Structure formats: structure tokens, C-alpha cells
Amino acid sequence: MTMLIDVHAHLDFPQFDSDRERVIEDARETGIFIVNSGLGPSGIEKTLDLARNHDNVFATLGLSPQEFSQETIDNTLALIRKHSAEILGIGEVGLDYYWVKDPSDRRKEIGNLQVFIELSKSLSLPLVIHSRGAEGDVLKVLEENDVRALLHCFSGSFEQAERAISLDCLISIPTSVVYSKNKQGLVKRLPLESIVLETDAPYLSPNPKTRNEPKNIMLSRDKVAEIRGLDKHVVEETTTENALRFFDLKVSVT
Numbered sequence: 001m002t003m004l005i006d007v008h009a010h011l012d013f014p015q016f017d018s019d020r021e022r023v024i025e026d027a028r029e030t031g032i033f034i035v036n037s038g039l040g041p042s043g044i045e046k047t048l049d050l051a052r053n054h055d056n057v058f059a060t061l062g063l064s065p066q067e068f069s070q071e072t073i074d075n076t077l078a079l080i081r082k083h084s085a086e087i088l089g090i091g092e093v094g095l096d097y098y099w100v101k102d103p104s105d106r107r108k109e110i111g112n113l114q115v116f117i118e119l120s121k122s123l124s125l126p127l128v129i130h131s132r133g134a135e136g137d138v139l140k141v142l143e144e145n146d147v148r149a150l151l152h153c154f155s156g157s158f159e160q161a162e163r164a165i166s167l168d169c170l171i172s173i174p175t176s177v178v179y180s181k182n183k184q185g186l187v188k189r190l191p192l193e194s195i196v197l198e199t200d201a202p203y204l205s206p207n208p209k210t211r212n213e214p215k216n217i218m219l220s221r222d223k224v225a226e227i228r229g230l231d232k233h234v235v236e237e238t239t240t241e242n243a244l245r246f247f248d249l250k251v252s253v254t
């Protein structure tokens with residue numbers, strides 16, 4: 001029986017408004033657990049609801065790095081503290097240098113990330129990091145702090161991935177590994193013990209221009225197995241174990 005963890009998805013997004021229950025049920029029937037990443041106050045409420053109502057959905061709570069409103073940041077921090085017993089981790093939070101180009105805004109992003117790192121330490125919850133075009137600074141911040149992190153949709157170099165692994169971080173490979181040469185290159189060289197799988201649904205579909213959903217994580221498992229020349233059950237077992245250990249999660253398929 002299949003058991004896989006999609007470590008990063010956004011099923012609270014409007015792209016799932018018409019068939020969210022079916023998508024979650026499809027995942028459940030396939031043996032897939034979903035870690036939904038709720039962003040900001042409204043995403044947090046929706047994500048907590050999904051986790052409360054589905055035994056195969058879990059929550060991490062964070063905020064887009066492009067959010068600079070102090071009021072929204074404070075409300076988000078308060079909500080995470082309030083619901084910390086219901087969640088697996090803090091995130092996604094991080095640095096986005098693709099959308100944010102202004103140097104002083106980038107400094108603000110680093111300051112905000114630092115605040116969420118402090119929160120993760122005080123709550124003893126692991127971090128889920130978003131990094132776009134900012135791997136160098138993300139690694140610097142992680143190296144300066146002593147925190148466990150999962151690098152969601154990692155798009156840095158192999159050398160940067162190795163630095164992250166030396167900090168005990170996990171590298172999360174998205175479903176775009178089915179066609180992305182960069183992701184395939186990482187999968188070829190990184191230790192399987194440091195890899196987890198995610199869809200980032202509705203984004204990063206294995207079939208570009210279509211909506212992604214958690215059951216596509218099976219295609220990632222198969223692709224990783226093909227690249228590594230391993231049995232797909234070995235990839236499934238190892239990546240699932242990695243995710244369960246990281247989130248301190250105990251679940252089984254019923």
C-alpha cells in the first residue's frame with residue numbers, strides 16, 4: 001500500500017474551490033498525506049479548517065516574504081502562537097528576490113525571516129523555507145541560526161544544497177522534477193536521506209499549464225526512482241520517513 005507525504009501544498013487556494021473535497025479524498029484513497037502551507041491570517045484560518053476536517057491534512061503556518069505590512073505580520077505571529085499545538089511547523093516563510101528587487105525591501109525580508117526563526121525556536125517547531133533567487137542569503141541566515149529547516153521547492157545549486165544538508169536541512173523536490181533538468185540533477189547527486197517530495201499544488205504541475213494536485217506526488221516518486229535506479233518502494237519509504245521525522249509526525253495508512 002502506498003504511503004507518501006506531500007510536504008507542501010496550498011489546497012486552501014481558490015483554484016480548488018470547485019473540487020477541494022474530491023482532491024483531498026483522491027489523495028486519501030491513494031495513501032497520500034498533505035502538509036498544507038497556510039499564508040497570512042486568511043490562509044491560516046482556511047488551512048486550520050482543512051486540517052481539522054481531514055485526517056490526511058496537516059498544517060504549517062507562515063507568511064509570504066513579500067508581505068511588509070507590520071499589522072499583517074503581527075496578526076500572523078499571534079495566530080501561529082495561538083494555534084501552535086495544532087501545527088507541524090512554521091512556514092512557508094523566507095526570502096523572495098525574484099519579486100522583491102529593492103535592497104532595503106530585501107533587508108526587511110531578512111529581518112522578518114529572523115522574527116519567524118525566533119518564533120520557530122521558541123515554539124520548538126521546524127521551519128519550511130521559501131527561497132526564490134535568494135539561496136545565498138537564506139543559507140547565511142540558516143547558518144547563523146541553529147534551526148531545522150525544510151527548503152521548499154529548492155532551486156539552488158548542488159553546492160548550496162550540500163551546504164544546507166550539512167546544517168541538517170531537508171531538500172524538497174517538487175513535481176516539476178518530471179521535466180526539470182535542474183531538479184533531476186539535484187536528485188541524481190543528493191543523498192536520498194535528505195530528500196522529501198512536494199507538489200506545491202496548485203503550482204509546479206508535472207504537466208505545465210495544468211493545475212497540480214497532491215496525487216501527482218506519485219509521479220515524483222517514480223521519477224526519482226528512475227533517476228536513481230532504485231525500486232520505487234525504496235524511494236517512497238525513505239522520503240516518507242524523512243518527512244515524518246522532520247515534522248515529528250506519526251501516521252499510518254488505514
Ligand SMILES: [Zn+2]
Nearest residue numbers: 008037092200
Ligand atoms: Zn508554497
